[in-house]
Amino acid sequence: MSTYGSFPGSRPRRLRTTPTMRRMVAETRLHPADLVLPAFVREGIGEPVEIASMPGVFQHTRDSLKKAAVEAAAAGVSGIMLFGVPEEAKKDGLGTAGTDPDGILQVALRDVRAEVGDDLIVMSDLCLDEFTDHGHCGVLDEQGRVDNDATLERYAEMAQVQADAGAHVVGPSGMMDGQIGVVRDALDQTGHEDVAVLAYTAKYSSAFYGPFREAVGSSLKGDRKTYQQDPANSRESLRELALDLEEGADMVMVKPAGPYLDILAKVADAVDVPVAAYQISGEYAMIQAAAERGWIDRDKAIMESLLGIKRAGARMILTYWATEVARGL
Numbered sequence: 001m002s003t004y005g006s007f008p009g010s011r012p013r014r015l016r017t018t019p020t021m022r023r024m025v026a027e028t029r030l031h032p033a034d035l036v037l038p039a040f041v042r043e044g045i046g047e048p049v050e051i052a053s054m055p056g057v058f059q060h061t062r063d064s065l066k067k068a069a070v071e072a073a074a075a076g077v078s079g080i081m082l083f084g085v086p087e088e089a090k091k092d093g094l095g096t097a098g099t100d101p102d103g104i105l106q107v108a109l110r111d112v113r114a115e116v117g118d119d120l121i122v123m124s125d126l127c128l129d130e131f132t133d134h135g136h137c138g139v140l141d142e143q144g145r146v147d148n149d150a151t152l153e154r155y156a157e158m159a160q161v162q163a164d165a166g167a168h169v170v171g172p173s174g175m176m177d178g179q180i181g182v183v184r185d186a187l188d189q190t191g192h193e194d195v196a197v198l199a200y201t202a203k204y205s206s207a208f209y210g211p212f213r214e215a216v217g218s219s220l221k222g223d224r225k226t227y228q229q230d231p232a233n234s235r236e237s238l239r240e241l242a243l244d245l246e247e248g249a250d251m252v253m254v255k256p257a258g259p260y261l262d263i264l265a266k267v268a269d270a271v272d273v274p275v276a277a278y279q280i281s282g283e284y285a286m287i288q289a290a291a292e293r294g295w296i297d298r299d300k301a302i303m304e305s306l307l308g309i310k311r312a313g314a315r316m317i318l319t320y321w322a323t324e325v326a327r328g329l
């Protein structure tokens with residue numbers, strides 16, 4: 001009887017002996033092309049503004065955004081997901097700045113497309129929350145509830161103006177029922193058959209969005225629990241998935257990523273379209289904060305978090321570290 005039990009050939013540690021051996025047998029590898037950089041552009045600022053709860057992430061000026069896009073492309077990152085932050089005075093109940101062809105997001109889309117052409121997939125967050133004075137992702141009815149179908153009309157218009165401005169991909173993120181179908185129709189009817197839809201399919205109502213709300217200067221009081229998913233639920237994601245695919249989603253996303261790897265794995269198993277995962281602001285902030293205190297090794301923690309997301313089934317990962325990580329790979 002050997003000292004290690006009744007399976008004498010079985011010594012898994014043999015394959016962990018050297019870095020080269022470990023590299024050879026690694027099942028998952030990160031590649032710059034896996035990564036998409038989410039980026040914020042803010043109207044009316046002369047210099048980039050660092051987001052206090054996301055050290056190292058900035059609200060960009062139009063110029064600094066273009067630079068960030070060029071750097072991301074040079075590093076081999078696949079895409080950039082743009083979020084617009086309008087001047088406070090331009091927010092209103094309907095989020096009209098979100099559909100104004102000269103609104104900050106549309107202007108930034110045109111800028112970035114002019115700068116990078118097709119070298120970077122230019123994506124736009126398709127949602128009203130950055131543009132509404134109440135901060136909700138949709139328009140409100142008389143009782144102050146988010147009105148699903150009235151919101152869909154706004155999303156249809158957003159899809160068109162974002163595509164007109166040059167988005168390769170639009171990412172409806174408001175979790176309204178029927179949003180993918182409406183956005184697909186709007187794109188098809190306005191000559192944008194080639195613009196793809198990345199559906200935020202399983203988007204949970206998460207405390208980890210906290211820093212993002214600062215990043216976009218959100219006016220939200222309250223929460224999004226009547227439209228974003230309950231963290232307690234898993235099966236509901238498969239229902240959302242079936243609907244999004246039926247409505248024409250080209251790619252689907254799970255968000256947040258880290259606390260929802262089970263959902264990501266289930267979704268990835270269930271579909272044949274590319275699956276994205278969004279490592280969100282709070283996931284970023286946690287690692288940055290712990291690293292600042294010297295409690296974890298920042299670079300190793302970042303790589304492990306991304307590898308875990310890919311291992312769970314993500315084809316693409318949206319991460320605020322995209323350019324930095326891509327450069328280091």
Ligand code: PBG
Pocket residue numbers: 125127128129130137173174208209210211212213224279280281282
């Ligand atoms: C909605 C949107 C949000 C995020 C991306 N798109 C915020 C929300 O739903 O409250 C969060 C991204 C992050 O936290 O990094 N426009």
